Amino acid sequence: MDAGTAVPGVTPKAPRGRSLLRVTGATGPLGAAIAVLWLSVIVLLPLAALTFHSFDDGWSGFWDAVTAPAALDSLRVTVLVSAVVALLNVVMGTLVAWVLVRDDFPGKGIVNALIDLPFALPTIVASIVLLSLYGPQSPVGVHLNATEPGLVVALAFVTLPFVVRSVQPVLIEADREVEQAATSLGADNWTTFRLVVLPTLLPAIISGGGLAFARAIGEYGSVVLIGGNIPGETQMTSQYIQQQIEVDRPVNAAAVSVALLAISFVALLVLRVLADRTARKEQASR
Helix, strand or coil: CCCCCCCCCCCCCCCCCHHHHHHCCCCCHHHHHHHHHHHHHHHHHHHHHHHHHCCHHHHHHHHHCCCHHHHHHHHHHHHHHHHHHHHHHHHHHHHHHHHHHHHCCCCCHHHHHHHHHHHCCCHHHHHHHHHHHHCCCCCCCCCCCCCCHHHHHHHHHHHHHHHHHHHHHHHCCHHHHHHHHHHHCCCCHHHHHHHHHHHHHHCCCCCCCHHHHHHHHCCCCHHHCCCCCCCCCCCHHHHHHHHHHHHCHHHHHHHHHHHHHHHHHHHHHHHHHHHHEEEHHHCCCC
16 A cells, blocks of 8 residues: 555644644744743842942942043953954864864864863963963064954963854755855855855854954953953953952942943844845745
8 A cells, every 4th residue: 555545534644743843833932931031040140249339339330440540551452352263263263163164184073072172161261381381481483472463362272162063063064065066066165155155154154253352351260371361452351340340349240240331232132133134035036
């Protein structure tokens, strides 16, 4: 009997995959309540407490803390260096992802595993390693201690995986036949990448770059040694916040922390909107 033939009196069973999809597709009110409760306890309540504490001296105290010259200098250094690191990750992270997906070479598995090393390695260890390599007694003759390039190197290390891991799965699922068709029509490699591959990768690149920026803007451990913590030059906002706590100004530290949080949130929100808009345009063009 053919599998598609209906048998009188017997109700055909739905495919197992569809049945599982119906069962696991929604968690119901209980699952939603647990998720909201967990996010509230882990994220929302601490952020609300921080924001409330930052206004202990009123709005004027909050504004004075955020607009203090040292605070503004640290915010300027942090945003500038984080933006440079994000752009660097966008270019190099996309290149690394391309090599890992499209090329075969000895040790590829090891290189692929090393990408996630910054997630597992304590960031203070990265700062020690970078200081020993690029510090005053550099064995390679490169001295980056207490310089903005030193901050860029440290932050590039800890943010390496974000763009790579965002782009890799999209690149794996990309339709190679479209690229081959463009090549057969006479397009060179750069034209094919720019007009065919890049629009597909762009939402993932933007999302990965945004995550790298947000990670860099709040980083402390990897820059604490090699950065030098020089006010107005290499002092990151995280280091300024730590300094305010040490001199017994917790309200100032909380106020600057809220400002840093707002910058990260706005950056992530804008990049998410851009990524979603780019993704919709890409789907509409197909």
